[in-house]
C-alpha cells in the first residue's frame with residue numbers, strides 16, 4: 001500500500017546552490033525561497049552554516065537568513081539550515097533559528113573529505129552540537145551520506161549504515177535522512193536498507209530518503225521506499241544540486257519530477273506543481289542554463 005500523503009523536504013536552496021559554479025546573489029536566493037514557500041513546500045532547507053571557504057556559494061548564509069527574517073519573520077526562523085559543528089550552531093542561534101541539520105558520513109573517506117574529520121571524530125564533533133541545540137529547544141535532523149555507495153570506497157554495507165545512523169539517532173537526531181549522495185541506489189537496495197533499520201528498532205516514521213538522480217533511479221527508489229512505509233522525501237527544485245566534496249555527485253531528485261509522480265498516484269503533498277516549475281525556470285534563467293528536470297522542461301517548453 002502507498003501512503004495517502006508525503007512530506008517533501010525541499011533542499012534546492014542548500015544542496016542545489018552549494019554545487020553551482022556561480023555564486024547566486026542574496027536577492028535571487030531570497031526570491032527562490034519565498035517562491036518555494038508560496039508554492040506550499042512545508043519544509044525548505046535554506047542554507048548552510050559551514051566554513052565559508054569550504055562552500056563559498058553559501059558564505060552569505062547569515063545575510064540571507066537576515067533578509068528572510070525581515071521579509072517573512074517566523075516562517076524564515078522555521079527553515080532548517082545545515083550545521084556541522086558548534087561554530088555553525090552559534091551562527092544559527094544568533095539568528096534565532098529553530099531547526100538545524102547535522103551531516104555525517106557512513107564511510108571513513110567521505111568523513112575526511114567533507115568534514116576534515118575521521119569517521120569517529122565526526123561523532124565527537126557532533127556530540128556537543130546536538131547537546132547544545134537540544135538544550136536550546138531546536139530540532140536536529142541527522143543526515144547520513146554515502147548510504148548506498150561511496151565513490152572512493154565502493155559498496156557500503158547496509159549494517160555499517162545502520163550503525164552510523166543509530167549513532168546519530170542516539171545523539172538526539174529527530175529524523176534521519178539517508179543520503180544516496182552519488183545516486184547509485186536501486187530499488188531493492190532501498191527496501192533492504194529500510195528493513196535493516198526496522199530490525200535495529202528504527203521505524204519508518206524516523207527516516208527520510210535523500211536521493212540524487214545521477215543514475216536516473218531516484219523516482220524508482222522513491223516508489224520503492226513508499227511501498228515500505230517511508231513518507232518523507234528530500235528533493236530539489238529544478239533538480240539542482242550535488243556535493244562539491246563528493247566526486248560524481250549530480251543533482252537531487254527534482255521536486256517537480258517527484259510531484260508529477262505523486263500527483264499521478266493521488267498522493268497528497270500540499271504543493272503547487274506549476275508554482276514549483278515556475279521557480280525552477282526562474283532559477284535556471286538566473287543561472288543561465290536550461291532546467292535539469294524533465295518535468296520542468298516538458299511543462300515550460302524549454
Ligand code: HMG
Pocket residue numbers: 015018048049050051052054055082084085087088089091103114115116143144145146179180181210242243244245
Ligand atoms: P576545519 O578546517 O577542520 O575547521 O573544517 P576547524 O574546526 O579546524 O576550524 C578552523 C577555523 O574555521 C576556525 O577559525 C573556526 O572558527 C572556523 P579560526 O579559529 O582558525 O579563525 N570554522 C567555521 N567558521 C564558520 N562556520 C563554521 C565553522 N567551523 C569552523 N561552521 C568543517 C571543518 C566541518 C568546518 C569543514 O570541513 C566544513 O565546513 N565542511 C562543510 C562541507 C560541506 O558543506 N559539504 C556539503 C554539505 S554535505 C552534503 O551535501 C550531503 C547531503 O546533501 C546528504 C547527501 O547527499 O549525502 C547533506
Ligand code: MG
Pocket residue numbers: 015179181210242243
Ligand atoms: Mg545531497
